[in-house]
Amino acid sequence: xxxxxxxxxxxxxxxxxxxxxxxxxxxxxxxxxxxxxxxxxxxxxxxxxxxxxxxxxxxxxxxxxxxxxxxxxxxxxxxxxxxxxxxxxxxxxxxxxxxxxxxxxxxxxxxxxxxxxxxxxxxxxxxxxxxxxxxxxxxxxxxxxxxxxxxxxxxxxxxxxxxxxxxxxxxxxxxxxxxxxxxxxxxxxxxxxxxxxxxxxxxxxxxxxxxxxxxxxxxxxxxxxxxxxxxxxxxxxxxxxxxxxxxxxxxxxxxxxxxxxxxxxxxxxxxxxxxxxxxxxxxxxxxxxxxxxxxxxxxxxxxxxxxxxxxxxxxxxxxxxxxxxxxxxxxxxxxxxxxxxxxxxxxxxxxxxx
Ligand code: ATP
Numbered sequence: 001x002x003x004x005x006x007x008x009x010x011x012x013x014x015x016x017x018x019x020x021x022x023x024x025x026x027x028x029x030x031x032x033x034x035x036x037x038x039x040x041x042x043x044x045x046x047x048x049x050x051x052x053x054x055x056x057x058x059x060x061x062x063x064x065x066x067x068x069x070x071x072x073x074x075x076x077x078x079x080x081x082x083x084x085x086x087x088x089x090x091x092x093x094x095x096x097x098x099x100x101x102x103x104x105x106x107x108x109x110x111x112x113x114x115x116x117x118x119x120x121x122x123x124x125x126x127x128x129x130x131x132x133x134x135x136x137x138x139x140x141x142x143x144x145x146x147x148x149x150x151x152x153x154x155x156x157x158x159x160x161x162x163x164x165x166x167x168x169x170x171x172x173x174x175x176x177x178x179x180x181x182x183x184x185x186x187x188x189x190x191x192x193x194x195x196x197x198x199x200x201x202x203x204x205x206x207x208x209x210x211x212x213x214x215x216x217x218x219x220x221x222x223x224x225x226x227x228x229x230x231x232x233x234x235x236x237x238x239x240x241x242x243x244x245x246x247x248x249x250x251x252x253x254x255x256x257x258x259x260x261x262x263x264x265x266x267x268x269x270x271x272x273x274x275x276x277x278x279x280x281x282x283x284x285x286x287x288x289x290x291x292x293x294x295x296x297x298x299x300x301x302x303x304x305x306x307x308x309x310x311x312x313x314x315x316x317x318x319x320x321x322x323x324x325x326x327x328x329x330x331x332x333x334x335x336x337x338x339x340x341x342x343x344x345x346x347x348x349x350x351x352x353x354x
Contacts (some may be wrong), residue, residue: 001059003088005031005032005160005351006030006031006065007030007031007032007033007066007067007157007190008028008029008053008065008066008158008190008192009028009029009030009063009065009066010026010049010053010062010063010064010342011027011062011064012025012026012027012030012061012062012063012064013025013027013050013061013062013063013064013125014026014059014060014061014062014136015045015052015057015059015060015214016060021214022048022214023045023048023049023052023214023215024047024213025062025306026062026215026216027216028209028216028219029035030051030158030190030192030207032157032190033188033189033190033314034136034190034191034206034207034256035181035184035190035193035204035205035206035207036190036191036192036193036205036206036207036209037192037193037194037195037200037201037204037205037207037208038050038192038193038194038195038209038210038211039195039196039197039198039201039208039209039210039237039238040210040211040212040217040237041196041237042196044211044212044213044214044310045211045214046194046195046196046211047051047162047194048159048160049194049211050192052160052193053066053079053081053158053160053192054074054076054079054081054083054103055071055074055078055081056076056080056083057078057194058073059072062303064306066079066080066081066095066157066158067080067157067349073302075303076121078277080156080157080158081158081159082147082151082152082154082156082158082159082160083151083157083159083160083161083162083261084105084147084159084160084161084164085147085162086149086162086163086164086166087166087167087237088145089147089350090135090146090147090150091132091134091182092133093136094135095131095132095133095135096127096130096131096132096133096134096138096146097132098116098124099135099146099150100112100118100121100122100146100149100150101118101151101153101154102156102329103123103150103153104117104118104153104154105293105337106165113163115226117217118131118149119131120153121149121151121152124152124187125145125146125148125149125152125179125183125185126148126179127142127145127146127149130142130146130165131195131349133243139172139189140167140168140169140172140269141168141172141175141176141293144164144165144167144168144176145179146163147224148164148183148317149334150190151193151287152168156189157189157190158189158190158191158192158259159184159187159189159190159191159192160191160192160194161180161191161193161194162194163194163195163196164176164180164193165177165180165195165200166197169211169332171222172335173200175352177203177204177303179198180204181203181204183199189292191281191287193205195288198237198238198239199215201222201238202225202226204222204236204344205222205277206221207219207220207221208220208221208225209233210225210233210237210238211333212233212237217230217231217233217234218230218231218234218353219337225238226238226239228343229241229277229343229345231273231275231345231346232277232322232345235277235343235345237296238328239279240280241277241278241279241280241321242276242277242279242280242283242320243273243276243277244256244273244278244317245273245275245276245347246271246273246274246275246276246277247271247272247274248268248270248271248274248344248345249270250270251265251267251268251270252264252265252302252339254265254297254342254344255314255316256276256317257314257316258295258315259294261291261293261337261339261342262339262341262342263339263342263344264340264342264344266344270345273347274344274345274347275344275345275346275347276342276343276344276345277343277344277345278319278341278343279341280309280319280320280322281322281323282322282337282338282341283319283321283322283323283335283336283337283341284335284337285310285312285321285325285327285333285335286333286334286336287325287333287334288332288333288334289334291333291334292333292334292335292336293334293336293337294319294332294334294335295310295314295332295334296312296313296314296315296319296327296332296333297313297331297332297333298308298310298311298312298327298329298330298331299311299312299313299314299329300329301316301326301327301328301329303326306323306324307322307323308320308322308323308324309321309322310326310327312333312335319335321335
């Protein structure tokens with residue numbers, strides 16, 4: 001891919017706060033019009049990365065280019081980006097129209113141009129009839145839409161969104177997720193979105209950047225990240241996983257729970273210690289029989305709406321299992337996993353900072 005296909009290019013960027021390394025050698029390229037989500041636990045550096053893009057903080061090492069221009073030292077108001085914050089940061093004493101028009105008035109644009117731009121951006125966020133409402137009289141979701149309208153009124157190349165839905169209740173958050181996705185399609189602007197919510201990232205994004213401890217752990221589509229996590233941190237953070245210590249017996253045979261399991265050959269040598277990752281929904285659970293690879297006893301059963309979530313103790317390890325059928329606590333059951341659902345990974349420290 002040629003460089004000009006990227007709207008954002010982050011090259012070897014690090015950020016230090018005194019002794020603290022908040023970001024370490026970040027490399028990321030974002031395509032024009034992409035919806036990219038930076039996902040990770042609290043303190044992993046996602047807001048810092050967004051603030052470096054916005055220009056609210058300065059880069060310690062490395063370079064950032066936006067829309068083909070090196071902007072590492074460019075002040076925030078001269079960058080082709082705008083930010084939407086978790087707290088909507090609206091002016092409470094101004095109505096919807098004046099909140100959106102505020103920056104345009106500072107730029108001394110004509111009244112007619114301001115009116116056209118404000119109306120166009122209100123239309124984009126579905127708030128056409130709200131021009132003269134006090135912002136205080138709006139719901140959280142409506143206030144966030146006004147904040148987005150204000151951020152897009154200058155037609156930025158890139159919209160930076162820092163946990164914009166975090167203050168909303170669950171139902172409103174789900175509705176707004178759908179609206180944001182629609183808005184992104186309509187606007188054609190590149191969105192860089194920060195969240196610690198895995199489900200939100202999977203729902204919204206073209207590309208997810210998973211971070212921990214100031215470093216990028218994996219960049220990929222939601223499907224790649226979910227199905228092919230690069231390491232046990234990603235597997236654990238995106239959805240729930242069983243993560244076990246294993247040892248390779250042969251190229252396509254791994255031992256865990258004192259049992260040998262067939263697996264896909266990933267090029268790990270004999271006797272290599274590995275992390276074995278198995279999704280709860282990939283484990284078959286049935287009445288104990290000879291077909292079982294493992295036998296265990298059900299420790300808990302919870303009804304989750306569509307499926308049941310059960311824990312099953314097999315030797316020393318308690319497996320998390322999801323299935324439409326359920327078993328009672330104390331039942332002896334058999335478990336089975338297909339070779340392709342046994343994910344073998346380099347051993348890695350599982351970082352549980354969240
Ligand atoms: P959260 O989801 O809680 O907002 P985050 O992933 O956005 O977390 P950052 O806010 O980017 O994380 O912080 C990354 C690290 O840098 C943290 O350890 C934080 O304490 C540290 N940090 C951030 N800003 C500063 C600062 N101004 N001075 C010192 N340390 C800072």
